[in-house]
Amino acid sequence: MKSKESTAPKGTNGATERASGESDPAVDRRAFLRTCGLAAPVLLGVFRPPQDLLSQEVGGQEEILYAMGVDIEKCIGCARCVVACKTENEVPVEEHFFNTWIERYVIQSDGEVTVESPNGGIDGWSEIPGDREILKTFFVPKLCNHCDKAPCVQVCPVGATFTTPDGVVLVDDDYCIGCRYCVQACPYGARWIHPEKHVASKCTFCYHRLKDGLVPACVEVCPTEARLFGELGHRANPLERFRRFNQVQVLKHHLNTEPKVFYANLDGEVR
Amino acid sequence: MQGFIFPNEFELQWGLLVVLYPYLTGLVAGAFILASLARVFNVKELEPTYRLSLLTALAFLLVAPLPLLAHLGHPFRSYQIFMTPNPRSAMAMFGFVYAWYLMVVLLLEIWFDYREDMVRWARSSTGFRKWFYLILTLGATDLSEKSLKFDRRIGRWITIVGIPSAFLLHGYVGFIFGSVKANPWWSSVLMPVVFLFSAIVSGIALVLFLFIWVELTRGRKVDMGCTDKLASFLFFAMVVDFSLEMLDFVHRLYEAEESIAILGQLVEGRLFISLIVLQVLLGTVLPIVMLLLVSPALRRGGFLSVSQEMRRMLYLGAAALTQIGIFSIRWNVVIGGQLFSKSFRGLTVYNMEFFGLEGLAMSMFLLVLPLFLLWILTKILPPWMDRGEAEAQPG
Numbered sequence: 262m263k264s265k266e267s268t269a270p271k272g273t274n275g276a277t278e279r280a281s282g283e284s285d286p287a288v289d290r291r292a293f294l295r296t297c298g299l300a301a302p303v304l305l306g307v308f309r310p311p312q313d314l315l316s317q318e319v320g321g322q323e324e325i326l327y328a329m330g331v332d333i334e335k336c337i338g339c340a341r342c343v344v345a346c347k348t349e350n351e352v353p354v355e356e357h358f359f360n361t362w363i364e365r366y367v368i369q370s371d372g373e374v375t376v377e378s379p380n381g382g383i384d385g386w387s388e389i390p391g392d393r394e395i396l397k398t399f400f401v402p403k404l405c406n407h408c409d410k411a412p413c414v415q416v417c418p419v420g421a422t423f424t425t426p427d428g429v430v431l432v433d434d435d436y437c438i439g440c441r442y443c444v445q446a447c448p449y450g451a452r453w454i455h456p457e458k459h460v461a462s463k464c465t466f467c468y469h470r471l472k473d474g475l476v477p478a479c480v481e482v483c484p485t486e487a488r489l490f491g492e493l494g495h496r497a498n499p500l501e502r503f504r505r506f507n508q509v510q511v512l513k514h515h516l517n518t519e520p521k522v523f524y525a526n527l528d529g530e531v532r
Numbered sequence: 533m534q535g536f537i538f539p540n541e542f543e544l545q546w547g548l549l550v551v552l553y554p555y556l557t558g559l560v561a562g563a564f565i566l567a568s569l570a571r572v573f574n575v576k577e578l579e580p581t582y583r584l585s586l587l588t589a590l591a592f593l594l595v596a597p598l599p600l601l602a603h604l605g606h607p608f609r610s611y612q613i614f615m616t617p618n619p620r621s622a623m624a625m626f627g628f629v630y631a632w633y634l635m636v637v638l639l640l641e642i643w644f645d646y647r648e649d650m651v652r653w654a655r656s657s658t659g660f661r662k663w664f665y666l667i668l669t670l671g672a673t674d675l676s677e678k679s680l681k682f683d684r685r686i687g688r689w690i691t692i693v694g695i696p697s698a699f700l701l702h703g704y705v706g707f708i709f710g711s712v713k714a715n716p717w718w719s720s721v722l723m724p725v726v727f728l729f730s731a732i733v734s735g736i737a738l739v740l741f742l743f744i745w746v747e748l749t750r751g752r753k754v755d756m757g758c759t760d761k762l763a764s765f766l767f768f769a770m771v772v773d774f775s776l777e778m779l780d781f782v783h784r785l786y787e788a789e790e791s792i793a794i795l796g797q798l799v800e801g802r803l804f805i806s807l808i809v810l811q812v813l814l815g816t817v818l819p820i821v822m823l824l825l826v827s828p829a830l831r832r833g834g835f836l837s838v839s840q841e842m843r844r845m846l847y848l849g850a851a852a853l854t855q856i857g858i859f860s861i862r863w864n865v866v867i868g869g870q871l872f873s874k875s876f877r878g879l880t881v882y883n884m885e886f887f888g889l890e891g892l893a894m895s896m897f898l899l900v901l902p903l904f905l906l907w908i909l910t911k912i913l914p915p916w917m918d919r920g921e922a923e924a925q926p927g
């Protein structure tokens with residue numbers, strides 16, 4: 262104890278205190294509390310150093326946010342994307358489990374709208390009765406919108422559903438408790454419960470492929486390039502070109518979920 | 533199926549078990565709020581139901597999480613809600629709200645209320661029973677006037693904390709549904725409030741039913757002053773509850789948002805029996821009329837003077853009908869909210885199974901279980917206020 266006291270640097274509060282042994286310890290405590298008080302906003306995250314500064318320091322990498330573009334005009338309803346997705350992601354082949362599916366809209370002149378998606382579009386399409394006066398028909402590929410403000414992520418009680426730093430909404434199979442609240446919270450019907458794993462499942466943007474530098478399977482197989490993939494905010498990439506040269510919309514804009522699947526030539530009837 | 537639904541919407545996510553959950557927690561919150569009327573607001577007539585209400589709340593609270601657990605895909609992972617809750621999730625708070633209510637409010641209040649009796653029962657018994665009650669007292673066997681006064685004061689404070697807690701417990705369940713913006717049938721700021729008032733209605737109705745039933749089966753004279761008071765409170769609670777529901781209904785109809793067409797189809801078709809017939813006519817309007825006519829809610833002696841036995845039977849009937857109505861509310865919220873597609877273009881159906889974890893049999897079991905638990909609780913902690921008798925034969 263004694264030797265320690267003698268080696269303590271002279272002049273600091275601690276050392277003088279210990280040396281004198283009797284000085285007021287409250288002085289030190291007060292100083293300590295003041296330091297804590299000043300540091301608290303930083304520790305609690307109220308004040309943070311600018312994020313871009315931080316990210317440059319860490320890796321020097323810019324933020325990546327993956328997104329998809331869908332051009333309704335180009336979709337021919339072949340559903341190759343649906344099949345490719347089921348194969349790539351081992352989605353059960355039965356009906357009613359889809360990461361992505363195609364809807365066909367038939368809008369009559371009298372305003373009546375008929376929508377269908379038999380087996381997600383895999384089984385082909387029913388014949389449109391000839392006696393109807395058709396205004397227009399079109400196909401709409403649907404999938405998880407990987408919302409920036411994803412309601413499913415918000416409601417997950419245990420945090421098993423999360424958004425990756427590059428903006429993809431994923432589910433941790435080993436963590437999901439199967440409460441199904443996320444399925445209820447998704448406005449797009451994009452989630453389903455895996456019949457064997459009993460956990461929530463959904464489109465992953467083929468995250469495993471992205472990490473290998475590939476595009477999602479549905480984008481890869483689309484024969485008409487109705488789907489394309491890229492990163493938001495980077496000018497030299499297909500998605501930003503798509504967004505620049507088309508009037509794009511997102512689904513259910515009024516719900517403020519900020520989807521990252523952008524549609525060109527979308528009709529107002531599509532929900 | 534009718535019209536178009538998204539392919540993933542074929543399976544209904546929340547079935548009968550999830551209907552039970554708000555029904556059971558509603559009974560808990562309602563029974564507790566009734567108990568607090570006697571305690572905090574000193575409604576003397578309700579004294580005989582005070583302990584019965586508390587035990588009813590406890591019995592139903594113990595069962596309330598079971599349907600949720602049974603419905604989870606991975607029930608063994610459910611503890612993660614406590615370990616790593618997502619602070620942004622409404623559902624993540626379930627564990628904490630539940631634990632708070634069970635541990636801090638109900639168990640404590642019951643313990644303080646029964647401590648004196650438990651000590652007396654321990655002293656007047658021998659053998660196992662003596663030890664059993666001694667353990668229940670947790671060693672606090674002081675029966676001095678000072679300590680009894682302390683019991684009463686603490687009990688009162690717990691009740692005061694308990695009222696907002698009961699509001700929280702069930703208002704929170706309403707919030708779980710009301711905050712789902714993807715679902716226009718659920719998404720309403722009124723949802724927690726409607727849940728709360730329907731909870732109060734269901735709790736009062738249940739205790740009214742149990743009180744008359746138990747007194748009759750015990751061969752005792754039913755305290756009509758108490759049942760009249762219960763019936764009056766039930767009447768007022770139902771009027772408020774029904775007004776709120778009507779407000780919600782009219783508001784939706786008047787705003788007529790995008791979803792109004794499909795919700796209209798839903799109410800006129802799939803939900804006609806459970807909503808219009810069971811919930812509104814049989815479960816709300818009829819009991820309100822019955823209570824209005826015979827209870828002293830608005831006029832001393834009621835508008836229709838009937839014999840005491842008749843009045844008692846009408847109260848029993850009104851309470852039973854109210855339970856049907858409240859259960860229908862839960863059904864119409866939970867199941868009704870999933871019968872239409874989020875594309876607003878079609879309706880689906882709910883196929884209830886009989887056996888299996890999510891089946892009808894399981895639900896019946898979970899509805900009877902709290903009554904069985906209540907029976908056991910009344911054996912251990914007799915709630916009857918005729919104290920002399922209870923003291924002589926605890927159990």
